[in-house]
Amino acid sequence: MPHHSACRISPHRNPANEGVFDVTTQQGTTDLHAMAANLSLPGEAFIDGGFRPAASGKVFENVNPATGAVLNTVAACDAADVDTAVAAGRRAFKEGSWSRVAPEERKAVLIRLAELIRADAEALATMESLDSGKTITDCRNEIGHEVPAFFQWYGELIDKTFGKIAPTDEQTLALILQEPIGVAGVVLPWNFPLLMAAWKVAPALAAGCSVVVKPAEQTPLTALRLAQLALEAGVPAGVLNVVPGFGETAGQAIGRHADIDVVSFTGSTEIGAMFLRYASDSNLKPVGLEMGGKSPFIVLDDAEINEALIENAVMAALWNGGQNCSANMRQYVSAGRKAEYLDKVSARISRLKVGDPLDPETDIGAMVSSEHRDRVMSYIEKGVSEGARLVRGGGGLEGSDGFFVLPTLFDDVTQEMTIAREEIFGPVLGVIPFDTAEAALEMAADSVYGLHASVFTRDIDRALHFARRLPCGTISINSFSEGDIKTPFGGYKRSGSLARDNGTEAMQQYLQAKTVWIARSS
The missing domain is CATH 3.40.605.10 (Aldehyde Dehydrogenase; Chain A, domain 1)
Incomplete structure (x- = not known):
């Protein structure tokens, strides 16, 4: 097999910046299915x-x-x-x-x-x-x-x-x-x-x-x-x-x-x-x-809503199908920037490929079980019933017997909604507008969880203010990152x-x- 150096990885754990294996030097989908069919799968305890x-x-x-x-x-x-x-x-x-x-x-x-x-x-x-x-x-x-x-x-x-x-x-x-x-x-x-x-x-x-x-x-x-x-x-x-x-x-x-x-x-x-x-x-x-976590992603009014920010926003919520304890599903965006942000996030989500996990071109695979898929779908239904606007997604993958949920984008989410307060653990992104930076800070901190937060701003003073005030174990500034092997990872409050x-x-x-x-x- 090719040496592991074929994988280009960011020095810190940021899926928006991680490269992937060069699939031209790796096994193709057909070969992977053949390997999968011939794997000897362990089934007994190891004691x-x-x-x-x-x-x-x-x-x-x-x-x-x-x-x-x-x-x-x-x-x-x-x-x-x-x-x-x-x-x-x-x-x-x-x-x-x-x-x-x-x-x-x-x-x-x-x-x-x-x-x-x-x-x-x-x-x-x-x-x-x-x-x-x-x-x-x-x-x-x-x-x-x-x-x-x-x-x-x-x-x-x-x-x-x-x-x-x-x-x-x-x-x-x-x-x-x-x-x-x-x-x-x-x-x-x-x-x-x-x-x-x-x-x-x-x-x-x-x-x-x-x-x-x-x-x-x-x-x-x-x-x-x-x-x-x-x-x-x-x-x-x-x-x-x-x-x-x-x-x-x-x-x-x-x-x-x-x-x-x-x-x-x-x-x-x-x-x-x-x-x-x-x-x-x-x-x-x-x-x-x-x-668990219910981690905020905060876009202040001075942040540049460029391709890198949008990539971080989408990966923060949807990486690994949203099955990530530090997923930044609740995304707070300055009210004057929300329309632009929503359009760009929606466009990026539209390009995500959902399907066969063994296909190197797939971006989002399956939920881990039918029970978990149903749990995620129940949260999506709850979001709609409580008044959030479903922009895209919200269903499964047609023609598949697998446990898939399409990447889902909500607008008009409010702080009191269930989807803004409880951990969904699925591919769901909700946008919540704010008027002032202090209002964003107050809403972001208003959670029983305290695992992770991301803050986007070009003002270092504001960045440090948010980093000091957010009750979370990891704060990433101008990226969605969990740090790397050298930095401790864990949560405040009910997150750890x-x-x-x-x-x-x-x-x-x-x-x-x-x-x-x-x-x-x-």
Whole structure:
């Protein structure tokens, strides 16, 4: 396969600026369908270094969102399987085959894992596109570039992370050490399956933890393949385990498990709240939460409404089919500029291609499931019934059995409407006018969520004012960007906890501080 450098990626995560694989050097649509037909799809849990069925023998059907067809059956793990995985992780942690080896050894293994992911990227991207309905272009960009970069970056960080020595008198020495917390439970979402695994598994492994992963039941395949590659790279058996299953069984078992030392969760705010209750009911384990959002996109009156701004606006709302927790669906535009803005956004949306995710020309694939498609459609219907004007979209893809929703544009949205307040998680963009910058700031901040915001202005003073006043974990100025691997990502209010993914901050979820106080013997 072509080397991953064929992918041209912006140095920061901004889908409006990301290039795509040069499809003339990649496999065409026909070849991708042939590869998809011949892929060996993992279906069993990966525990203690090998694949095995669920202890109960139960399985569930894994469905291709683009066609509605069953891809394969997958082990439906429950508390018994989580117990086995945690026991394997705890044994490996105590033995020290990963937790106590020299940092250079863990570094070498994670860098080797990054190389194996790059070598397997085309098959992994095809597998993920089949499993999730995501476009092959997005899957190639994420898996060919971002996923291995996370394992390499955290691998490189391992031998550059230092403890501290506290100031004392000459008779004592005070060491402040950072040690792996133990067994980490990682619960993943379905919108970026392998990328979110990398966000959490890479720093957890770098810290020296054992890990038990529960992928979303809609998208289990690439996490299972990742565990297999990790073993091949040299991660010892028992250190990385993957238990596919449902939230109410495998997910809850992880949350309530008394021998799991920390949980990192990405998903809805409602389920995140459950993990806090699970921790309270069990061993008071720390819980890192990255949850929902209703992120604003603000175009002030001095912004130039050019091609770049419009590209950012459309991608902010519709990238990945809007199935993105930081999606900027509610777009606040200076009232005097709204007509121009709406026309240009509508024209750009009209050029988006919706359809076969394995076609490199497709811009928007399928919703992840029929249930989620119906949920998104219910929000669109709610928008119409509450008085928003449907400019384009609002339906499905004719002639398809897949779970598609056409990119949808609303005008005349007001701050009180359901579509302006609740997370839709679909390809919906709503335009809300404002009269003054302070009115825009007040409306943008008026949300129970606080994950992300984008602000467009040519006035640096206004930009900094908005950046300081918006209660969000990430603010992007004159772009829609989530930052990059070096910058922490997480939310305020109901969008998250104090924990952060990405950056050196992500490692802190999986480490605990120990003080060693040494007194001079008399």
